[in-house]
Amino acid sequence: MPNITYAQALNEALREEMKVDPRIFLMGEDIGHHGGIFRVTKDLIDEFGAERVRDTPISESSFVGVGIGAAMAGMRPVVELLFMDFALVAADQIVNQAAKLRYMSGGTVSIPMVVRAQQGGGRGNGAQHSQSFESWLAQVPGLIIVAPSTPADAKGLLKSSIRDGNPVIFIEHKLLYNTKGDVPEGDYSIPIGKAEVKRDGRDITIVSYSRTLLFALEAAETLSQKGIEAEVIDLRTIEPLDMNTILESVKGTGRLLIVHEAHSNCGLGAEIIARMYEQAPDTLIMPPRRLGAKHVPIPVAESLENAVLPQTSDIIQAVEAMF
Amino acid sequence: MPLTPERLQDAYRQMLVIRKFEETIRNLYQQGKIRGSFHPCVGQEATAVGGCWAVRKDDYMTCTYRGHGQALAKGLDVRAAMAEMLGKSTGCSKGKGGSMHFTDPSVGLLGANAIVAAGVPHAAGAALASQLQKKDNVALAYFGEGAVNQGVFLESLNLAVIWKLPLILICENNLYSEMTPSHETTSVVETHKRADGFGFESIQVDGNDVEAMYNAVESAAAKARAGGGPIYIEAMTYRLWGHMMGDPEIYRTKEEVAKAKENEPIVRCGKRLLELGCTADDLTRLDSEAEAIIADALQFAESSAVPEPADAFTDVFI
Numbered sequence: 001m002p003n004i005t006y007a008q009a010l011n012e013a014l015r016e017e018m019k020v021d022p023r024i025f026l027m028g029e030d031i032g033h034h035g036g037i038f039r040v041t042k043d044l045i046d047e048f049g050a051e052r053v054r055d056t057p058i059s060e061s062s063f064v065g066v067g068i069g070a071a072m073a074g075m076r077p078v079v080e081l082l083f084m085d086f087a088l089v090a091a092d093q094i095v096n097q098a099a100k101l102r103y104m105s106g107g108t109v110s111i112p113m114v115v116r117a118q119q120g121g122g123r124g125n126g127a128q129h130s131q132s133f134e135s136w137l138a139q140v141p142g143l144i145i146v147a148p149s150t151p152a153d154a155k156g157l158l159k160s161s162i163r164d165g166n167p168v169i170f171i172e173h174k175l176l177y178n179t180k181g182d183v184p185e186g187d188y189s190i191p192i193g194k195a196e197v198k199r200d201g202r203d204i205t206i207v208s209y210s211r212t213l214l215f216a217l218e219a220a221e222t223l224s225q226k227g228i229e230a231e232v233i234d235l236r237t238i239e240p241l242d243m244n245t246i247l248e249s250v251k252g253t254g255r256l257l258i259v260h261e262a263h264s265n266c267g268l269g270a271e272i273i274a275r276m277y278e279q280a281p282d283t284l285i286m287p288p289r290r291l292g293a294k295h296v297p298i299p300v301a302e303s304l305e306n307a308v309l310p311q312t313s314d315i316i317q318a319v320e321a322m323f
Numbered sequence: 324m325p326l327t328p329e330r331l332q333d334a335y336r337q338m339l340v341i342r343k344f345e346e347t348i349r350n351l352y353q354q355g356k357i358r359g360s361f362h363p364c365v366g367q368e369a370t371a372v373g374g375c376w377a378v379r380k381d382d383y384m385t386c387t388y389r390g391h392g393q394a395l396a397k398g399l400d401v402r403a404a405m406a407e408m409l410g411k412s413t414g415c416s417k418g419k420g421g422s423m424h425f426t427d428p429s430v431g432l433l434g435a436n437a438i439v440a441a442g443v444p445h446a447a448g449a450a451l452a453s454q455l456q457k458k459d460n461v462a463l464a465y466f467g468e469g470a471v472n473q474g475v476f477l478e479s480l481n482l483a484v485i486w487k488l489p490l491i492l493i494c495e496n497n498l499y500s501e502m503t504p505s506h507e508t509t510s511v512v513e514t515h516k517r518a519d520g521f522g523f524e525s526i527q528v529d530g531n532d533v534e535a536m537y538n539a540v541e542s543a544a545a546k547a548r549a550g551g552g553p554i555y556i557e558a559m560t561y562r563l564w565g566h567m568m569g570d571p572e573i574y575r576t577k578e579e580v581a582k583a584k585e586n587e588p589i590v591r592c593g594k595r596l597l598e599l600g601c602t603a604d605d606l607t608r609l610d611s612e613a614e615a616i617i618a619d620a621l622q623f624a625e626s627s628a629v630p631e632p633a634d635a636f637t638d639v640f641i
């Protein structure tokens with residue numbers, strides 16, 4: 001299996017899907033000859049031309065809206081937002097339009113559109129370029145939300161997202177693009193809505209996704225040396241949430257910690273804990289915990305940013321406090 | 324193909340269907356049978372019929388919460404529209420969309436929208452799809468003059484020009500945005516002049532003249548189909564009723580409204596038909612035909628079933 005980066009894996013998914021489906025086209029800022037600021041669309045313009053790999057004006061509401069219209073008229077747009085933070089500029093089109101038009105039409109239209117965006121901090125990009133929005137977005141019925149953590153998942157999930165037929169928010173992380181991993185060759189996909197156990201363990205279940213999933217795996221290694229075996233679940237899809245995989249794991253471990261980079265307050269961690277108590281409180285041998293960004297905007301200086309965003313050491317500490 | 328005298332009679336009847344549809348809704352509203360809000364298009368029937376009849380059924384169109392007229396003119400089934408107003412399962416959106424969200428892609432209607440200007444990029448996107456698919460379909464986007472101060476609208480103007488989209492923007496300038504005269508809130512209130520600044524070909528037409536409206540959209544569509552890019556049409560019209568049910572209309576005088584009635588599209592079209600040789604009896608016949616269409620739709624809607632509660636949970640995803 002070729003060992004490639006997360007960005008290359010996404011690039012392969014786009015190329016392979018565009019080759020077989022002429023309805024797919026890409027829109028975004030600097031995605032053409034420049035190939036995207038994180039090189040995800042590198043060289044695609046040479047293969048597919050400027051009509052299908054479209055540089056847009058800096059008009060997020062409009063080009064997301066154009067994606068919606070094109071999708072209703074039979075195309076399969078993949079729209080790139082330079083930073084997830086800019087989703088707020090296009091919020092009406094994402095939340096009031098893409099997510100609801102099918103429902104409001106009584107199912108007569110569909111919006112097969114993928115909105116890709118990278119999010120998250122760790123790079124000193126500041127409070128308007130480092131946020132994570134999956135918890136907000138998961139509040140909106142009508143959106144599928146995926147957030148792969150590895151190159152293989154990134155490729156397989158992007159393919160599924162493009163083929164899905166519903167509006168999909170495809171969450172990438174700016175610090176995952178250069179991470180490497182083995183990616184199967186040829187046509188393969190990862191199903192939407194299926195979490196994966198990335199590490200087996202019997203003592204505690206750690207649920208995460210996107211970049212903090214890598215932190216969780218790192219923490220699990222350290223914990224193992226201390227005699228705690230953590231099972232690490234990669235959600236991969238945020239909406240619809242694969243609660244069954246979590247319930248199944250907690251049945252064996254009795255302990256649950258959720259880790260995400262999005263702000264903790266009213267976040268996905270809280271949601272998972274609520275569902276845990278609703279669906280299987282008796283499997284818990286102690287109250288579950290969550291780790292997320294602390295409730296301040298994301299600062300720039302490294303010492304400050306590290307204090308706000310969950311780190312591997314925070315995960316280790318949180319787990320140890322549960323034993 | 325110009326509006327022949329025969330088709331003008333059909334257009335007259337279509338405008339009457341729209342007028343009677345709105346009158347019926349008002350009655351139902353007053354009887355408490357309509358949920359939510361209702362934004363009537365009475366007085367603006369010619370922009371709807373002239374515009375939508377000048378394009379093909381497979382061309383695309385988006386409109387606003389004030390879009391009952393456009394939706395019906397584009398081909399939305401009157402029964403399905405009436406049933407949707409009454410929240411019935413036979414409605415065009417099975418009771419999930421209501422007054423502000425009429426949609427029927429089978430006639431190119433990609434949706435009325437309750438967010439000012441939000442449907443404009445959807446029409447642009449449909450126009451882009453047509454261009455990418457190497458088809459000759461055009462897209463119409465209807466909006467009120469209040470939309471021209473929305474960011475997404477201005478963004479879409481720019482994008483339509485640089486991508487040469489087969490898009491026809493139709494501003495129904497009825498002078499008021501909700502309860503505020505638009506000249507108080509808009510820097511250049513002759514909105515087509517704004518479009519000029521973006522590089523559009525633009526015109527202003529008498530939106531209460533169904534033939535003028537038809538001709539303007541027909542030639543715009545011919546140009547757009549041939550790859551000539553987008554066109555902006557500012558249709559001057561007047562909303563004869565309030566912004567919505569319950570609008571006390573303190574922002575205008577009764578005299579102003581009475582004067583506007585002399586210039587309203589249905590009366591004008593009737594006069595024009597008489598000039599063209601129709602008789603008063605012909606007009607009465609067209610009126611009764613429209614009446615019958617609405618009576619049938621109302622009967623259909625009232626006798627239709629309400630949706631089952633379980634239906635609330637379908638149609639979110641495919």
Ligand SMILES: Cc1ncc(C[n+]2csc(CCOP(=O)(O)OP(=O)(O)O)c2C)c(N)n1
Pocket residue numbers: 389437438439466467468469470497499500501566
């Ligand atoms: C983004 C947004 N802001 C405000 C409203 C509330 N609103 C509904 S209709 C309307 C007036 C719009 O006026 P105009 O565009 O001139 O259209 P008209 O109602 O005259 O047809 C307003 C402000 C809305 N629906 N959407």
